[in-house]
Amino acid sequence: MIEVPGAFVRETCAREGEAGRSWLDALPGVVDEALVRWGLTLAGRAMHGAVGVVVPVRRVGGEPAVLKVSFPHPGNVAEPKALAAWAGCGAVRLLEHDAEGFAMVLEKAGRGSLREVPDGVDRMVVAGRLNRRLAVVAPEGVPSLRGVADEWATEIESRQRRLGAPLVDRVVGRAVESCRGLAAYQPDLLVHGDLNFSNVLRGSREPWLVIDPKGWVGDPAYDAVNLLRDRWHTMVDLVKTLSYQLAxxxxxxxxxxxxxxxxxxxxxxxxxxxxxxxxxxxxxxAVNEAVAGITG
Known part of the structure; x- marks a missing residue:
């Protein structure tokens, strides 16, 4: 039986409350059942991300893999659909899947992530090329980015009004206009949805493989959002650097x-x-306001 990481227990309980605690109580049994069902052997200690545990395993015949069990939430439904659609092209392969249990057996990627590549331009080239490869026809049942853009517009207008217009109206108006315009054009393409440098791992059969997709249908340009979001505040010459890397x-x-x-x-x-x-x-x-002022 696995030992669920303490940090994951605390984070899940804080975020999900009693539902999270009940799921955590059942989680070791869910893992054990998956091991038996798919003929897996434990090969290491359980690790975790934000919404699930990842357990190193070996399949029948000794092939290394990982077993991922996620908290049962609508936001986690599309991940296996995205991985199945990509079929290993630029992403880890989906080897087994239990939709009801939110459990998957995945190809094991290598050590190291794109975050560790020192040159920012090199990172963006790799991410851009992966984004292009991942833009396949979206499968059925994947949520649309149209809703995301509409929600952003509503949230921006509401907060600006409720907080007494802390940002320049021109900047806010442009953002709302952008959201409305972006929502209007959403192609039938699969989008990762959380393409950040930590979700791009080194591979053996390919140089880089993505993990942990949210799975959306719509505009692949959306994936630029999370690539640099946690780096805006550390960039020297912010506007120039960010503009160039986005280009x-x-x-x-x-x-x-x-x-x-x-x-x-x-x-x-x-x-x-x-x-x-x-x-x-x-x-x-103020940094976020500066980012909002970059030109297209």
């Missing part, structure tokens, strides 16, 4: 640079208003 990503992904920038701008305004409402530093909000 690199757009070129590598064969995307319209203006759409890439518009997604990032809208997200930056949303984040700036969130920072104001929840008491983050004024400096952090």
């Amino acid at each position: 690199v990503f757009a070129e590598a992904a064969e995307l319209d640079r203006e759409r890439v920038v518009r997604w990032v701008q809208a997200c930056a305004v949303k984040d700036a208003l969130w920072s104001v409402e929840f008491g983050e530093s004024r400096e952090r909000a």
Whole structure:
């Protein structure tokens, strides 16, 4: 029986309450059942991400793999659908899947992530090329980014009004306009949805493989949002550096640079208003405002 990591227990209970505690109580048994069902042998200690545990295993014949069991939430439904659609092209392979138990057996990726590559431009080239390869026809039952863009527009307008217009109206208006425009065009393409450097791991059969997709249908330019979101606040010469790296990503992904920038701008305004409402530093909000001012 696995030992569920203590940090994961605390985070899940804090986020999900009693439902999370009940799921955690049953989790070792769910893992044991999956091991028996798929003929797996434990090969290491359980690790965890934000919403699930990942257990190193070996399949019949000794092939290394990982067993992932996620908290049963609607936001986790599309992950196996995305992985199945990619069939190992730029992503880890889905080897087994139990939809009811939110359990998957996945190809084991190598050690190291794209986050460890020192050159920012090189990182964006790799991410852009992967984004292009992942933009296949989306499977049925994957949520649409149209809803995300509409929700952002509503959230931005609501917070700006409720907080007494802490941001310049022109900036907020442009973000809302961008969200409405982005929502209007959503192609039938599969989008990772959380393409950040930690979710791109080294592989053996391919140089890089993505993991942990949210799975959306819509505009691949959306994936620029999370690549640099946690790095805006550390960039020297922010506007110039960010503009250049977004241009690199757009070129590598064969995307319209203006759409890439518009997604990032809208997200930056949303984040700036969130920072104001929840008491983050004024400096952090100011950085998000600066990102919102980059040109397409």
